[in-house]
Amino acid sequence: MTAILQWTALAACVICTLWRFPAMRQGRNRGLFWAFAMATVSVALSIPAIYVSVDGLLGGVNIANVILRLSLFTVFFLLASKVAAAYNSPLARRMIRGPVGLAVLILCSAGIWITYFASDLHGSSPGLTLFAEQPSVRAYAWFGKLYLAYAALCTVFPTWRAASSGRPLLDRAAAMSLCAGFVLVFAASLVQMTPWEDPPQLLGILSFASILLVTAGLAMVWISFIRRPTAL
């Protein structure tokens, strides 16, 4: 079941990336193309079969997991700054692209590298489950979630404001869907960062629902974009 969901998500990401390609060539919204390209990398590397073979090529020291984390950071950095600009929130945009946002991004990326080198990670293991008892691996996972939680939180407020404004229904539904998706990303990251016994069922549902909601929100934006009044 999980495998089917993952392969479906991968196919969706590949399709979106290919679909954004012509727009990227014309120089329109390059950020979105790269966000989808990075999302494709992240989803692909979260599938164990792909992870093991890629990591094997890279020396079998789980460097693929670092690539996975950093590409997720890129996805969130690009998507969050686009959403902040789209919903006209200079504050959220500063919190992502400004000094504070970049500091958090650099801190988390540095944390990933430091904890990676501090751990003993010989032998490919998807999700680093074989090494979960090492404290540095736990810190590594914590850094991986910290940035996602931060970026998601920054986008919750502008999307919420747009959803409760007097915009047309479709635009408000799109903003609402994005907002709910980012709330769930935040919640999922928070659950994983706490030392509680992780309920795996809950996590799976949260992550998958958040992907669905964000995708649905973007789809609604595109529908609204296609139906936009052309002559103005």
Place this chain on the structure above:
Amino acid sequence: MTVPAKAFQQWLAGVAGTTSHAAVCRAAGIKRSTLAQQLVRGRVSVATVAAVSRSLQLPVVDSLSAFAKFNDLATGLKPPTSAELLSQVSDTDLLTEILKRRQRSDAGPDAAVLELSPPHHRASVRTWLDAVGPADLRAQVAREVGIAPQNLSTQISGNRLTAELAVASARIAGVGLANGLVASGFLSPGEAGWLPGARSVALRQTPDSALVLLAAERLESLGRTLRRIEADTDAAQKVWENLG
């Protein structure tokens, strides 16, 4: 805006006799299923009453007066004030009249009388409320009918006003009870007892100064509306630019 289904059935039996619902609907141009649904829910819309009434050549005002909510409507008809008449002249017609008068004073008389567009213009609800009301008319109406002031505002900015609100506003403002129904486009001026050409006469009799000041008010509120629309468009544009 609805009347009870039971009252509607009684009224229909009184005016249409034994004519079947299907025939009534066909004549009135409403869907059979729409009426059936309204009857099942127990609430028939006033638009249905008006459509049936028109198809039977009955005065809509008299028909509505058969229902408890509107029982004083027919007796409460009053000719519109000149402010009300002017409020139902569109911005374009108002400005055209001003221009025509300027041209006449510059280039001599010109016999052509301005043909007015229909009374339910783009902001006719707001202009009518402004024309009849004391300053706190909206607040009083919302309190009287028991709806939230922002719901009333939404209707006004959408140039809509339910029949109940229109009649309540007219009652509070002390004008003819059906006049608000003309502003909301529910009734034609004739159906509310307005004389044909009354708006043209009122427009012609308004002195230049009053006309220009009225036009200035209209342009100011049009400017506000346009600014809001532009801000909304900009916001949508921004979303499309960044995520589209």
